Amino acid sequence: MLIASLKPRTMGGTTNTGLLAYALARAGHAVTCYDADESLQLAAWARDAGDFPCQVHEADTPAFAETIYPEMDHDRINLVDAGHAENHPDIVDSILEVVDLVILTLSPTNPDYERLTRPERGTPLAKVIKRSGALRESGEPPTTYVLLNRCQAGAASPKKYAGLLTGGGEKGTDPRWSVLSTQIPRREGIASAVGFPCDKPERRAPYDALVTELTRRGHLPVVGVGA
Ligand SMILES: Nc1ncnc2c1ncn2[C@@H]1O[C@H](COP(=O)(O)OP(=O)(O)O)[C@@H](O)[C@H]1O
Numbered sequence: 001m002l003i004a005s006l007k008p009r010t011m012g013g014t015t016n017t018g019l020l021a022y023a024l025a026r027a028g029h030a031v032t033c034y035d036a037d038e039s040l041q042l043a044a045w046a047r048d049a050g051d052f053p054c055q056v057h058e059a060d061t062p063a064f065a066e067t068i069y070p071e072m073d074h075d076r077i078n079l080v081d082a083g084h085a086e087n088h089p090d091i092v093d094s095i096l097e098v099v100d101l102v103i104l105t106l107s108p109t110n111p112d113y114e115r116l117t118r119p120e121r122g123t124p125l126a127k128v129i130k131r132s133g134a135l136r137e138s139g140e141p142p143t144t145y146v147l148l149n150r151c152q153a154g155a156a157s158p159k160k161y162a163g164l165l166t167g168g169g170e171k172g173t174d175p176r177w178s179v180l181s182t183q184i185p186r187r188e189g190i191a192s193a194v195g196f197p198c199d200k201p202e203r204r205a206p207y208d209a210l211v212t213e214l215t216r217r218g219h220l221p222v223v224g225v226g227a
């Protein structure tokens, strides 16, 4: 299967991709990563960290669906870190053609919310995802979840923005998103993860919870039963 980590701009996508790969590997899944961001920070992390859990293949091409996807081992969990959708819409379009599950990283803040729902330039991501259905085998857009990250413990913002996202904004007229109940906390140990060893307690627990939730929702194979 293929999971894509998506975001409109820099929002914590690479951090979440790497630490999700780490959690998936710890849960016993066979994982492979693909770096579809021209910055190649995920690939560099795997090279530098020492304990990065899997191989990362460079895959920053708008021909992702035609050249990268067919070569994957589809029995593994393949995880692709997409670049900023605002800057690389062509690569994102190609990933959306073939992906099974999208995880969209977003902080519960006004700029991130506006960037997702009402960008000053470019096509809103909801529209990009919806129209991808036309090019997909199923004819439907991929299942997509928002993963709230950089959540401050005890703050009201995660609940507020989760409500706006699931409810279609203040007026209920905007696209509605599914929001995962797992939230990635704002933590220095997570902020400084990219490029460094994964093995730190702060880099484990929230992502273990994410794997548990995705499994409970039926999006991950049960370990030992095959993909
Ligand atoms: N959970 C978190 N808590 C605090 N800071 C975070 C967290 N996740 C990411 N960051 C910070 O957010 C910034 C963007 O992260 P990165 O993973 O590189 O995003 P992207 O791949 O979307 O550009 C970095 O400065 C990183 O340190």
Ligand SMILES: [Mg+2]
Pocket (backbone or CB within 6 Å): 013, 014, 015, 037, 039, 041
């Ligand atoms: Mg990145």
